Amino acid sequence: MAVEVKVIKKPERTVAEQVYLPEIAKGLGLAMSRFFKNTFGPKASKEIATVKYPEETVEYPERFRGIHRLTQRTDGSPRCVACLCCSTACPAQCIHIEAAEYEPDDPRYGYERFPAVFTIDELRCIFCGYCVEACPCDAIRMDTGMHMPPSTRREHFIFDKATLLSIPGRDGSYLTANPRHEPGDPSHPGVDRERGH
Amino acid sequence: MTTTFLVVSSLVKVVVVLVITVGTFAPVIIWAERRQSAMIQDRLGPSRAAITLPASAVGFIDRARLPMWRLAALTGITAIVALLALTFVAVKGSNPLPLSTSALTATLVGFGAASVLLRVGYGVHGTIVRNGGKIMLLGLLHPLADALKFIFKEDFVPPKSDKLLFSAGPIIALIPAIAAFAVVPFASSLHWDYLNQVLPRTGEIAGPVVPMQVASINVGILFIFAIASTGIIGAAISGYASDNKYSLLGGIRAASQMVSYEVVLGLTLVPPFMVYASLRLENMATWQYDHIWGIFIPPLTLAAINFFVAAIAETKRVPFDLPEGESELVGGYLTEYSGMKFGMFFMGEFVEVVSLAALASVIFLGGWDVPFLYRDGFEFSLPFVATGFSVPLVHWLVVAIQFLFFLFKIIVLIWFQLMIRWSLPRFRYDQLMSLCWKGLLPVSLLNILVAGAFILSGWLDGWVAFFEKIF
Structure with missing residues (x-):
């Protein structure tokens, strides 16, 4: 079997390339055109990618997982029913919830509970988004579009219920787009511990 | 001219030179170099350093706007x-x-200037208020922050280094760079008694004359060669004294590179001496003022290109920055330096850039010569047509315009050097040496012969006369 030899042609240099000066002029021309366009050119043609960060910011992408918020009902109370799904799902174990019962005369009594304490340690949080996936009530969301604001004190990173409720979503709303059916809604009678179905 | 006058004027000139080189150009180049590289690479560069005003001052500025x-x-x-x-x-x-016409003219000038200043002030105030009281100056405060950082950094000296030479190195590198400015003329000579008069265009003028350069010495350009070769010692000594192999290699490289290019640098400038028939830089500038700029004379055009290449190699900057080639030598002779000692090397390098630009502009670009500006003011005349108009200017104004135009030329040449610095890749060391000994040296030797033939054959006179007829 004959050995096949593939002859690769040596790249040839023209005289202009060998002299080097025209190539220098070309390179300088390219750099200069770039420089003039970005320094003196009209604003629209500038291609500067840098952002002056604290003054200018770039919007985070739509599905960016920012700091958490607790969504509200129309009356301002949390949608959370203290089912502990999120704290169970949390791999970093940064969510602490203490559930409490409503007063017996409350229409929600026996129907659902509410979180007396809802604390997220944002320093432990790994922003995986499992809590949002686990929540059956769409009560916890990470659609704020904000990263954790920096601070020099650890206490500032432990968000309590009031703080979490006070953070709006990216659209400025404290609610969610999903409807919620309050007790007594005939279309969604729900399950009642006292009365059964 | 009294001795006091001489001393005072010399001191003023020294201060002017120091302000130009160390005070203004060196920090501005540090900023401009980074800004320029950023603009080439679609970044923004240094623009963030700011002095923040207190809120009350911002409020006051805001109220003063309307x-x-x-x-x-x-x-x-x-x-x-x-x-x-x-x-x-x-x-x-x-x-x-x-109102009389003169009163009207005074009103126009005075109120016009005041209006422009106030409008500019309004704009500046607006910018400050919009930035929330931050004065940023396009990022020009960055060099200041750098200087502060340099000063407060630890001044590390390697334990086994030669302490004296280690400290002397940066000083030896910085001082010659500034000293080269001593013989550079930055305007035509000043006739002290006639500051507010329009001088005649030609002829001798009596009275005290202040040459606009620190030292008018007859060796002129040779002084610059002598001083520039002192800079080698700074780099070589610091490389030797650092007690570091890379530093030593860098120092050796610096020494051999600078010695080689010193030869070329000297030979490229022989044609200009022959044409201008003088070693004094002020005479060179005056010759170009009387005739044409050197760069338009064919042998000198080649000499200018050669000079520029050799001088960039002499300043050890990209593409010839092999002494500090960080891909091979960590930081070359700068490896062990930190703090203000490193800052002095840095400063020396930038001052060298300025003095190179000043030299090139004096020798090849007419120095302080402004096109169409004569000792009595502007005169624009069109070629081949006998029309033209002139604007007579008083003496101090002429000198000031010349000075500013000289600075402008320096800035353009610096900009060009920075452009080269950001566009070209670094040479290999053998390429550097073969460029010097096989390329530039024979070319500049030949160029001397060509220039001699050009002058002896009478072509130079014809060429100059032809250009003078056009302009």
């Missing part, structure tokens, strides 16, 4: 009225206002 704008408008209207009246006088010949 009155400033109103004042600018009022003064502007006054200036426009004066301008209209002056136009009326020029066209109709009669004055519509109960």
Whole structure:
């Protein structure tokens, strides 16, 4: 079997390339055109990618997982029913919830509970988004579009219920787009511990 | 001329040179170099350093904006009225206002200037308020922050280094760079007694003359060669004293590179000596003022290109920065330096850039010569047509314009050097040496012969006469 030899042609240099000066002029021309366009050119043609960060910011992408918020009902109370799904799902174990019962005369009594304490340690949080996936009530969301604001004190990173409720979503709303059916809604009678179905 | 006058004027000139080189150009180049590289690479570069004003001052500035704008408008209207009246006088010949023409001119100039200043102030105030009281100056404060950082950094000296030489190295590198400026003329000589008069275009003028250069010495350019070769010692000594192999290699590289290019640098400047028939830089500038700029004479064009290449190699900057080639030598002779000692090397390098630009502009670009500006003011004349108009200017104004134009030339040449610095990749060391000994050296030797033939054959006179006929 004959050995096949593939002859690769040596790249040839023209005289202009060998002299080097025209190539220098070309390179300088390219750099200069770039420089003039970005320094003196009209604003629209500038291609500067840098952002002056604290003054200018770039919007985070739509599905960016920012700091958490607790969504509200129309009356301002949390949608959370203290089912502990999120704290169970949390791999970093940064969510602490203490559930409490409503007063017996409350229409929600026996129907659902509410979180007396809802604390997220944002320093432990790994922003995986499992809590949002686990929540059956769409009560916890990470659609704020904000990263954790920096601070020099650890206490500032432990968000309590009031703080979490006070953070709006990216659209400025404290609610969610999903409807919620309050007790007594005939279309969604729900399950009642006292009365059964 | 009294001795006191001599001393005072010399001191003033020294201060001017120091302000130009160390005070202004070196920090501005540090900023410009990074800004320029950023602009080439679609970044923004240094623009963030700021001095923040207190909130009360911001409030005050904000309140002052509207009155400033109103004042600018009022003064502007006054200036426009004066301008209209002056136009009326020029066209109709009669004055519509109960004011003399000279008063109107004074009003126009005074109020016009005030209006422009107030409008600019309004803009500046607006920018400050919009930035929330931050004064940023396009990022020009970055070099200041750098200097502060340099000063407060730990001044590390390697334990086994030669302490004295280690400290002396940066000083030896910095001082010659500044000293080269001593013989550079930055304007035509100043006739002290006639500051406010229009001088005659030609002829000798009596009275004290202040040459606009620190030292007018007859060796001129040779002094610069001597001083520039002292810079080698700084790099070599610091490389040797650092007690570091890489530093030593860098120092050796610096020494051999600078010695080689020193030869070329000297030989490229022989054709200019032959044409200008003088070693004094002020005479070179005057020759170009009388005739044409050196770069337009064919042998000198080649000499200018050679000089520029050799001088960039002499300043050890990209693409010839092998002494500090960080891909091979960590930091070359700078490896062990930190803090203000490193800052002095840095400063020396940038001052060298400035002095190279100043030299190139004096030898090849006419120095302080402004096109169409003569000792008595501007005169624009068109070639082949016998028309033209002249603007007579007083002496101090002529000198000031020359000085500013000289600075402008320096800035353009610096900009070009920075452009080269960001566009070209670094040479290999053998390429560097073969470029010097096989390329530039024979070419500049030949160029001397060509220049000699050019002068002896009488072509130079013909060439110069041809150009003078056109302009």
